[in-house]
Amino acid sequence: MTVSLTDVTIRYGSLLAVDSVTAEFPLGAVGLLGRNGAGKSSILKALLGLVRPASGSLRILDLSPLARGAEIRRRVGYMPEHDCHISGLNGYETVLLAAQLTGLPRLDAARRAHEVLYLVGLGEQRYRFVAGYSAGMRQKVKLACALVHDPELLFLDEPTNGLDPRGRLEMLGLVRLLETDFAKSVVLSSHILQDVENVCHSVVLLEQGRLLTAGPLAELTRSTLRVFEMECTGVEHDVEPALRQSGLSAVECVGGGRYRLTVPSGLPMSRVFAAVRQASGTVRELVEHRRTLEEVFLGALRSAGEEA
Amino acid sequence: MAIYGTGYRGLDYRQNSMAARLLPIVWGEYRALFRRRMGVVLFFVCLGPALFNLATVLLQMGVLQIGGATERLQQLRSINPRMDGTRIEFFLSLLSEPPSFLAFLVLTAVVSCRSIAKDRETRALEIYWTRCVEPRGYFLAKALGCFLLLGTVTVAAPLVTWVLGCLLAPDWTYLQATLGFVPRVLAALAIFTAILTGIAVMFSAVAGTANLASILWFSLIVGAAAVGRVLARVFPGEWWFKVINPWDAGKRVAEWICGYTPVENYPVVDAWIALGVVIGGLGILVVRRTRRFEGIG
Numbered sequence: 378m379t380v381s382l383t384d385v386t387i388r389y390g391s392l393l394a395v396d397s398v399t400a401e402f403p404l405g406a407v408g409l410l411g412r413n414g415a416g417k418s419s420i421l422k423a424l425l426g427l428v429r430p431a432s433g434s435l436r437i438l439d440l441s442p443l444a445r446g447a448e449i450r451r452r453v454g455y456m457p458e459h460d461c462h463i464s465g466l467n468g469y470e471t472v473l474l475a476a477q478l479t480g481l482p483r484l485d486a487a488r489r490a491h492e493v494l495y496l497v498g499l500g501e502q503r504y505r506f507v508a509g510y511s512a513g514m515r516q517k518v519k520l521a522c523a524l525v526h527d528p529e530l531l532f533l534d535e536p537t538n539g540l541d542p543r544g545r546l547e548m549l550g551l552v553r554l555l556e557t558d559f560a561k562s563v564v565l566s567s568h569i570l571q572d573v574e575n576v577c578h579s580v581v582l583l584e585q586g587r588l589l590t591a592g593p594l595a596e597l598t599r600s601t602l603r604v605f606e607m608e609c610t611g612v613e614h615d616v617e618p619a620l621r622q623s624g625l626s627a628v629e630c631v632g633g634g635r636y637r638l639t640v641p642s643g644l645p646m647s648r649v650f651a652a653v654r655q656a657s658g659t660v661r662e663l664v665e666h667r668r669t670l671e672e673v674f675l676g677a678l679r680s681a682g683e684e685a
Numbered sequence: 686m687a688i689y690g691t692g693y694r695g696l697d698y699r700q701n702s703m704a705a706r707l708l709p710i711v712w713g714e715y716r717a718l719f720r721r722r723m724g725v726v727l728f729f730v731c732l733g734p735a736l737f738n739l740a741t742v743l744l745q746m747g748v749l750q751i752g753g754a755t756e757r758l759q760q761l762r763s764i765n766p767r768m769d770g771t772r773i774e775f776f777l778s779l780l781s782e783p784p785s786f787l788a789f790l791v792l793t794a795v796v797s798c799r800s801i802a803k804d805r806e807t808r809a810l811e812i813y814w815t816r817c818v819e820p821r822g823y824f825l826a827k828a829l830g831c832f833l834l835l836g837t838v839t840v841a842a843p844l845v846t847w848v849l850g851c852l853l854a855p856d857w858t859y860l861q862a863t864l865g866f867v868p869r870v871l872a873a874l875a876i877f878t879a880i881l882t883g884i885a886v887m888f889s890a891v892a893g894t895a896n897l898a899s900i901l902w903f904s905l906i907v908g909a910a911a912v913g914r915v916l917a918r919v920f921p922g923e924w925w926f927k928v929i930n931p932w933d934a935g936k937r938v939a940e941w942i943c944g945y946t947p948v949e950n951y952p953v954v955d956a957w958i959a960l961g962v963v964i965g966g967l968g969i970l971v972v973r974r975t976r977r978f979e980g981i982g
Binding site for chain 2: 425426427428446447451463466473475478479481485489526559
């Protein structure tokens with residue numbers, strides 16, 4: 378477990394940003410998902426000791442941010458949401474300074490700054506002033522700063538903000554690479570469902586400072602009903618009546634020989650194969666249908682609304 | 686072809702001490718002015734009074750021969766101690782002459798007042814606060830960087846002038862005449878620079894923008910000087926009013942450290958109190974404004 382929040386409430390004056398959130402972030406890539414103002418950045422800042430929670434407790438890498446802030450900052454890399462740079466510095470100097478501020482010796486910091494700038498794709502532009510960088514390059518230099526001290530855990534706050542489609546794919550590719558190839562734990566805060574779906578294994582869904590739902594993506598996107606998509610070939614008779622007769626709850630033809638089947642629990646799948654055979658066809662593909670993260674999010678929103 | 690590897694490697698390092706972590710901030714602040722061409726020009730313009738003093742010493746030693754300048758200087762030395770390289774007034778002129786005052790004021794506004802406020806403007810505090818740097822250390826590093834840059838003008842330049850004077854003099858007379866007070870003068874100039882730079886950096890830490898910090902700084906120095914002068918005329922003999930300006934108060938403290946009695950002998954205790962009030966008041970605001978929780982909203 379990299380991060381755990383227990384009943385965390387964060388206030389800015391009278392504004393309630395985070396309301397009694399309890400969640401655990403496992404190792405690997407975790408998406409912190411929610412609309413703008415959901416409290417994602419506030420949680421990240423509280424974890425880094427930049428915002429003091431009104432109540433509740435936080436643990437990060439088994440340390441308390443309030444008691445062991447310096448230790449945490451050494452082991453965590455943070456990519457802020459907003460554009461922030463030190464004026465008058467070029468890309469290399471910015472990353473070098475970030476490394477030295479974390480405590481890397483000068484030579485290690487210099488070597489490392491070059492390496493991470495190449496990794497994020499800024500190798501050739503590293504001696505240009507950051508003030509003259511495009512939005513995508515600024516995002517990359519922030520990522521390089523977050524990575525330069527080889528942190529165990531990365532907090533990426535809206536890393537694809539302001540990026541064009543190609544830049545967005547590059548950034549997500551980098552984040553995925555960090556998690557898969559370099560075994561970094563990543564907390565990706567975003568309001569873009571697709572970004573989280575593409576990169577993360579687990580998600581924490583927030584809405585207006587409250588926790589909607591959390592858990593592994595595979596579990597959350599699994600349908601509560603057993604829904605399958607099937608593709609048949611060589612069907613001579615209409616297969617739908619045969620499928621209905623086999624005991625399926627619902628059969629829907631989606632075109633091109635494809636059907637969406639809702640299978641009641643307890644019904645063996647061999648009945649489906651038998652029904653297709655009966656229509657002189659062959660099952661070419663049968664895959665379990667998963668909900669998209671958007672469906673999960675909207676479903677959780679509806680549930681929260683009903684509860685309220 | 687890249688000379689560095691493009692792959693990502695794990696890193697095994699021993700974390701540097703806090704001082705070593707703060708050193709890049711000090712050095713960065715020192716170099717900030719020289720990153721821009723206008724900054725370099727400004728630096729040398731502000732170095733003007735110190736260069737004038739150097740030229741005076743070179744003329745006095747006979748190293749520089751410019752027309753009748755040497756003779757003219759000889760005449761001036763007898764009537765104006767500020768033109769005599771062997772007098773304490775010559776070295777303290779960096780505190781009393783209007784060009785030096787203006788140069789110092791502009792340089793502090795450009796360097797010290799921008800130091801922290803600029804980071805706040807560009808949200809760079811978020812970079813510092815999420816690294817292994819404490820706000821107090823960050824403030825001290827910024828102040829030290831500014832002090833070193835301004836000290837180059839106010840302390841290092843007079844030191845170079847004095848050393849050159851000693852080396853270029855035909856005998857030991859220059860060294861003998863000045864050795865008694867120059868170390869104290871240099872210490873006084875260093876303390877004066879540290880106090881004034883510290884106040885300007887405090888404004889920078891408190892203000893939301895670099896421009897606002899500069900305006901506050903100018904307002905304090907020029908405004909307080911104007912108010913002080915007016916009050917001194919209204920209440921003759923009330924020296925307190927003359928030291929409400931940090932520049933005058935700092936100057937008085939520097940003169941006291943040198944053991945120099947000025948014509949207008951302001952009470953040094955009052956000068957200390959005035960500086961203490963300004964530094965204390967600003968210090969409270971600085972502590973509030975540079976908290977980790979305060980820096981990022």
